[in-house]
Amino acid sequence: MDYFNYQNNQLFAEDVSVAAIAQQYGTPCYVYSRATFERHFLAFANATKNHKSLVCYAVKANSNIAVLNILARLGSGFDIVSKGELARVIKAGGDASKVVFSGVAKTADEIAYALKLGIKCFNVESVSELERISEVACELNLEAPISIRVNPDIDAKTHPYISTGLKENKFGIDIQTAVSVYQHAASLPGLKVTGVDCHIGSQLTEVKPFLEALDKLIALIDELKEKGIELTHLDIGGGLGVPYNNEQPPHPSEYAAQVTERLANYKHLELIFEPGRAIAANAGILVTQVEFIKQNQDKFFAIVDAGMNDMLRPSLYQAWQKIIPISVRNDDTPTRNFDIVGPVCETGDFLGKNRDLALKQGDLLAQRSAGAYGFTMSSNYNSRPRVAEIMVDGEQHHLIRQRETIESLYQGEKILP
Ligand SMILES: Cc1ncc(COP(=O)(O)O)c(C=O)c1O
Numbered sequence: 044m045d046y047f048n049y050q051n052n053q054l055f056a057e058d059v060s061v062a063a064i065a066q067q068y069g070t071p072c073y074v075y076s077r078a079t080f081e082r083h084f085l086a087f088a089n090a091t092k093n094h095k096s097l098v099c100y101a102v103k104a105n106s107n108i109a110v111l112n113i114l115a116r117l118g119s120g121f122d123i124v125s126k127g128e129l130a131r132v133i134k135a136g137g138d139a140s141k142v143v144f145s146g147v148a149k150t151a152d153e154i155a156y157a158l159k160l161g162i163k164c165f166n167v168e169s170v171s172e173l174e175r176i177s178e179v180a181c182e183l184n185l186e187a188p189i190s191i192r193v194n195p196d197i198d199a200k201t202h203p204y205i206s207t208g209l210k211e212n213k214f215g216i217d218i219q220t221a222v223s224v225y226q227h228a229a230s231l232p233g234l235k236v237t238g239v240d241c242h243i244g245s246q247l248t249e250v251k252p253f254l255e256a257l258d259k260l261i262a263l264i265d266e267l268k269e270k271g272i273e274l275t276h277l278d279i280g281g282g283l284g285v286p287y288n289n290e291q292p293p294h295p296s297e298y299a300a301q302v303t304e305r306l307a308n309y310k311h312l313e314l315i316f317e318p319g320r321a322i323a324a325n326a327g328i329l330v331t332q333v334e335f336i337k338q339n340q341d342k343f344f345a346i347v348d349a350g351m352n353d354m355l356r357p358s359l360y361q362a363w364q365k366i367i368p369i370s371v372r373n374d375d376t377p378t379r380n381f382d383i384v385g386p387v388c389e390t391g392d393f394l395g396k397n398r399d400l401a402l403k404q405g406d407l408l409a410q411r412s413a414g415a416y417g418f419t420m421s422s423n424y425n426s427r428p429r430v431a432e433i434m435v436d437g438e439q440h441h442l443i444r445q446r447e448t449i450e451s452l453y454q455g456e457k458i459l460p
C-alpha cells in the first residue's frame with residue numbers, strides 16, 4: 044500500500060496532485076501523507092496488542108507539531124532527546140506521562156523541565172547523569188522514574204554512523220557493569236528505578252540483532268530480580284529499517300510478534316518501542332525542481348533547487364533514496380544517466396547519483412522516503428531559508444510549516460555599534 048501513486052502519469056500524494064502542491068507552495072518543499080503516518084503507527088500499535096506495550100514515536104525523525112499531533116490523537120507516546128522536543132510534544136497535545144527521555148547529555152534545566160511535566164521515564168546513559176537526575180529531583184522534591192540504557196555490544200549490521208549498540212559507540216552503559224549501576228541507582232535519593240532500555244542502531248533490516256539484545260536484557264532483568272531490584276518495563280528502542288531501495292526489513296507486525304514471543308514469560312513487563320524511521324520515512328517526499336541541465340564531457344548533471352541543507356542523508360551517509368519524476372514524460376526527451384545535485388557549494392551536495400531519468404529544465408522531481416531525518420536534519424547552510432512542509436489529508440492539503448523568509452535568516456543577529 045502506497046499513498047504516493049501515479050494517476051495518468053502524474054504523481055499524487057493521497058488524492059492531491061503533487062504538481063499542484065508545488066505550484067501553490069513553491070519548491071523545494073516536503074509533502075507528507077497523513078494516512079501513511081497513521082497506518083505505520085497503527086501497524087506497531089496493533090501488532091503489540093497481546094502484550095502490555097507503548098509505542099513512543101522518536102520525535103527526532105520528524106518533529107513537526109502537526110505530525111506529533113496526528114500521532115498523539117492515536118494514543119502515541121514519544122521518545123525525546125531535548126527540552127525542545129519535549130516542548131514540541133506538549134505543544135502538539137502529547138501526553139507527558141507517555142514520554143521517555145533519551146540522550147547522552149541531559150542538562151539540569153532539561154531534567155527539571157521534564158520532571159515538572161511528569162514524564163514516564165529518563166533513559167539514563169551514564170553514572171554522572173544518574174547522579175545529576177537524583178540531585179535535580181531532590182531539589183524539586185520530586186521522584187524521577189529512571190531506566191538504564193544499556194549498551195549490549197551487539198552489531199546491528201547497519202551504517203557505522205547510525206550504529207549505537209557497540210562498545211565503541213558513545214551510547215548507553217556497558218551491560219557488564221549494569222548491575223552495579225542499578226544498585227547505585229537504587230541507593231540514590233529522588234530516583235525510582237522502573238525499567239531497562241537499549242537502542243542498538245537505526246535502519247536495521249533483520250530481527251536477529253534485536254532478539255540478541257533482548258536476550259541480554261532479559262538475563263539482566265533476571266539477575267536484578269535476584270538482587271531485589273524489580274523492573275516494570277523494558278524499552279527495546281527504535282531502529283526498525285524501511286525499504287529505501289531493495290531492502291526487505293521485517294514488517295512491524297512480524298518484528299513485534301517475535302519480540303513479544305520472547306517475552307511470553309514476562310507478561311508483567313510493559314514493552315516500549317521507540318520507532319522513528321519506520322513511522323515517518325515513507326510518509327514523506329521532498330519535491331524539487333530542475334534548475335539546469337549541465338553536461339561536463341560525458342557526465343550529465345541535473346542541478347535542482349534542493350540541496351544538502353534541505354536533505355543531508357545522501358551527503359552524510361551516502362544514503363540512497365529513490366528519485367522519481369512528478370510528471371512522467373511521454374515525449375522524445377532522452378533518458379540519460381544523471382547525478383542529481385543541489386545548489387550548495389560543496390562537492391558532497393547531491394540527492395542521488397547515477398539515476399537514469401528523462402529530464403528537462405523546469406521538471407519537478409520527488410525524492411522518496413524523505414519523511415524521516417529530512418526536514419529535522421535541515422539547516423540554513425549557504426544562507427538558504429528552510430523549506431515549506433505540507434501535510435496531505437485525503438483531498439485536502441495543509442501548510443504545516445511555512446517557508447522561512449530571507450529576513451528570518453539573520454533574525455537575532457546584531458551589527459556592532
Ligand atoms: C534512543 C533512540 N531511540 C529511537 C531512535 C529512533 O530510531 P529509528 O528512527 O531508527 O527508529 C533513535 C535514533 O536512532 C534513538 O537514538
Ligand SMILES: N[C@@H](CCCC[NH3+])C(=O)O
Pocket residue numbers: 103205245246356415416420
Ligand atoms: N539521522 C539518521 C539516523 C540516526 C538516528 C538517530 N539516532 C538517518 O537519517 O538515517
